[in-house]
Amino acid sequence: MKAIRQLRFACSSAWQNFWRNLAVSVAAVVSIALILVLAGTGLLLGHAFGQVLDSYRHRVSVVTVSVADRTPLASVYDFEAQLQARPEVVGVRFVTKDEELRSFSSDPRNRQLIDQIDGNPVPAKIEVRVAHLDDVKRIDALARQWRGADRTDPTDYQGDVVTNMLRLSTWLTIGGLAMLAVLTVASAVIVMNTIRTAVYHRRDEIELMKLVGATEWFVRGPFLVEGVMTGVIAASLAIGLLLAAYRPFVERFQAELFFLPLSYDPRFVHVLGQDLLVAGAALGAVGSYVGVRRFVRL
């Protein structure tokens, strides 16, 4: 019962204080909302890039080994078994010359070329799917050593693309984390300063509470609630802004850069909303916790 009374007191005091220092509260809400919009934008861009990257990753995680004509089928099967035995390989598929020709012919862009040639010029292939992009290079090296590989164009491995993609992905992750850390610290400092102002405005009340025997956490409670409240209001504002901008952004992107596989993802919007609310509340709590520990002592 006492805890409930204390919580009620903390909530009503926090609410009163939020409105009493409206200018400071609004400034804090807007600042944190902008920071959360930045963080949210980062997450949305990260998600969009992730979608594009996944699509490419799916494509480049398959190494296609061209099989030289006249390679004995036994040698092909032997190499296929050798590949399947490797832990980094998740799938191997042999495509005969006929199958490959059918596939090649089915593409309308190749129709004219097919009409002009006799026989079957396309080689048989072995498609090797690997678990991680890093493994592609090893499979490529192995394929190049295999005697049955076509000497002119043994694999379709594009070393630079994979390497660059991995490098870009790593740098984006590092950059995103660094930006998130800076934004987190900035938000916490803003909340802390809001609490400092609130503590200053209520110094008489705080002094009195201490003198009449209020516990330290009873005095601190309203400020903690106020911090969380500020964070949650800011997060709600940020979510509203991001939701309003996300769909038009994707539509514009799809219209301008149609070759990139980016689409509106309603599930991610849900996740983003939850994450930002939790982040807002957590930032408010952390900032106000540090603030009250520093400025409210018995």
Next chain:
Amino acid sequence: MLVAPAFDSRPIISFQRVWKTYPNGTDALRDISLTVPNGDFLFLVGASGAGKSSLVRLLIREEKPSSGRLVVDGHDLGRLPRRHLPHFRRTVGLVFQDFKLLPRMTVRENVEFALQAVGEAGAVIADRAGDALETVGLAGKERSYPRELSGGEQQRVAIARALVHQPRLFVADEPTGNLDPATAWEIMELLLDINAAGVTIVMATHNREIVDATRRRVVALERGQIVRDIRSGTYDEGNSSAAVRLQ
């Protein structure tokens, strides 16, 4: 309504060779030894800077002694853990020269605030606040704001606020300092009533007339030291040979 606290023969305050030295090296209190029995009324007198306020701050544990031992109502204040501080402060009623009322709260809310701040239940808060306001004679002014009251009435509100915890010890720092002589006497009579109900009172004051007229125990401080401790004393003891040294 005043409730007399349970009788306890132990001294409620015991200073044992207490020193208070501030970080700048100033000795605010020097080798203070003082015992205050339960139910006593004690005036702390002395010029500004003599150490009265430092002594009051030690009594309410706003400051810790630099050395020596200070025991108040069974609590060794030099060793009192921070988590026990709120509970200690609930046993001490505090009254200040500047009243320390919250201007945006009514008289009743100011008094109730002291109980809200320690998480008391609503019914207890209402009962005790009502009793305390009746005791100080402000039952009809519960909805007034401090700015609508005279200085004397504001000090009564502060006394009511100190009474709601039913303290065993009352510490009053210049409670009549901002009041005219007639109002000061009204406040003094109220404090004497509280003392008559068994509450120990320590009152720091510059009010010569009140000290001289009431003839209670007087402890005089000078440059951080006790220079006089007289059972029925006056503000300035002209004839020091008549003084009864208690320590």
